[in-house]
Amino acid sequence: MGVALVLAVATAVLLGVSDFFAARAARTVPAITVTRTAVLTSLVLSPLLLLVVDSQFLGHDMLLGAVSGLFMVGGLALLYQGYSVARMGIVAPLSSVLIAVVPVVWDLLHGVRPGPLAAVGMVAGAVALVLTSYTSSDQGSAFMGAVLGVTSGAMFGTAFTVMGEISDAAGLAPVGVQRVAGLVLLVGLAAVRTEPLFAPAGIGRRYAVGAGVPAVMAIGALQLAFQKGSSGPVAVASSQFATVAVLLAVTFNRERMRWWQAVGVGLTALAVALIAAGT
Numbered sequence: 001m002g003v004a005l006v007l008a009v010a011t012a013v014l015l016g017v018s019d020f021f022a023a024r025a026a027r028t029v030p031a032i033t034v035t036r037t038a039v040l041t042s043l044v045l046s047p048l049l050l051l052v053v054d055s056q057f058l059g060h061d062m063l064l065g066a067v068s069g070l071f072m073v074g075g076l077a078l079l080y081q082g083y084s085v086a087r088m089g090i091v092a093p094l095s096s097v098l099i100a101v102v103p104v105v106w107d108l109l110h111g112v113r114p115g116p117l118a119a120v121g122m123v124a125g126a127v128a129l130v131l132t133s134y135t136s137s138d139q140g141s142a143f144m145g146a147v148l149g150v151t152s153g154a155m156f157g158t159a160f161t162v163m164g165e166i167s168d169a170a171g172l173a174p175v176g177v178q179r180v181a182g183l184v185l186l187v188g189l190a191a192v193r194t195e196p197l198f199a200p201a202g203i204g205r206r207y208a209v210g211a212g213v214p215a216v217m218a219i220g221a222l223q224l225a226f227q228k229g230s231s232g233p234v235a236v237a238s239s240q241f242a243t244v245a246v247l248l249a250v251t252f253n254r255e256r257m258r259w260w261q262a263v264g265v266g267l268t269a270l271a272v273a274l275i276a277a278g279t
Contacts, residue, residue: 004229005276007221008237014218016244018211020252023245025207030195031080034208036186037199039073041212042219043179049220055171065174068162069181075155077189078148086145094146096129096242098153099160103235106161112230114278121274124267125236131264133242157235163223164231172220179216233275243268 018038025034049055075095082091104122107113114122166174190197199205218241225234243265249255257265 002276004225004234005237005272007225007228008234009240009272011218011222011225011238012241013244014214014221015238015241016248018213018215018218019241019245020248021207021211021214023249025199025204025211027204028202029199029204029208031083032077032186032189032193033195033197033199034204034211035073035076035080036183036190036197037205037208038212038215039179039183039186040198041209042216043176043183045213045216046176046179046220049172049175049216052220053171053224055173056169057173058167058170061166061170061174062177064162064166065170065177066181068159068166068174069178070185071155071159071162072178073182073185075152075159078152078155082145082148082152085148090145091149091152092133092135092242093130094149095153095156096133096239097126098150099156100126100129100236100239102154102157103161103164104232106164107230107232112232114230114232114275117278118233118275119278121271121276121278122232122236124274125240125271128264128267128271129239129242131260131267132240132246133264134260135258160222160226160235160238161231164226164234166223166226168227172223175216175219175223178219237272237275240268240272 022031022034022038025037029037079091079095082095100122113119163174163178187197199208222234222238225238246257246261247265250257
């Protein structure tokens with residue numbers, strides 16, 4: 001499990017960097033356009049992952065890769081819709097927790113139970129997700145925000161769970177298929193939306209492309225982590241990317257870190273340490 005945990009932490013760092021760049025891009029480009037541009041970038045780069053480990057294009061695993069891609073993009077669409085109708089402080093914590101909870105429940109249903117220390121670490125990780133992603137605001141509909149936060153998190157968590165079912169023999173081959181499926185869905189959404197298909201030339205495009213580069217590395221690391229460890233601990237550790245995004249925003253955007261976010265950052269480190277000690 002040690003290697004899996006290292007890969008999961010690397011996933012969290014890379015996803016946090018990707019989110020940070022995506023947030024920068026979204027200042028000048030619509031969020032859905034940023035997402036399409038980032039996913040296209042990661043798709044173009046995904047064949048390079050085949051050089052990392054031996055990979056086989058197995059039909060069952062390619063199908064699982066496509067399904068995980070559809071769920072991941074569906075989760076993104078619901079998350080952005082949630083941000084548009086409610087405050088982030090409601091949507092983000094609920095979504096973040098469900099990302100971790102769904103794979104844990106899947107493990108439990110299949111008889112995979114963590115040790116006592118790992119279990120405490122996983123609970124601490126869920127609490128850390130709420131603390132680091134919560135921001136206070138009085139705008140929007142709390143009910144709709146809660147519904148969209150839960151459903152987006154459930155879709156992300158399902159995507160993670162499906163990735164955990166891909167065989168070791170597939171290596172990183174399913175990542176490209178996942179990116180293709182996600183991009184097809186995103187392009188399909190363009191038929192009912194008015195935003196630009198991809199980011200136009202400028203600073204927004206550069207940041208959107210910058211979001212796609214660490215994203216494909218993150219998905220590759222996450223796929224390997226699931227192949228080397230149990231879904232629950234891997235999902236909890238990798239879902240701590242909100243902590244990385246907060247730290248980057250504080251460092252480079254001069255945003256103020258609230259006291260509860262500082263507690264969440266510390267709790268994230270404790271959670272990962274407990275999972276490492278208990279697995």
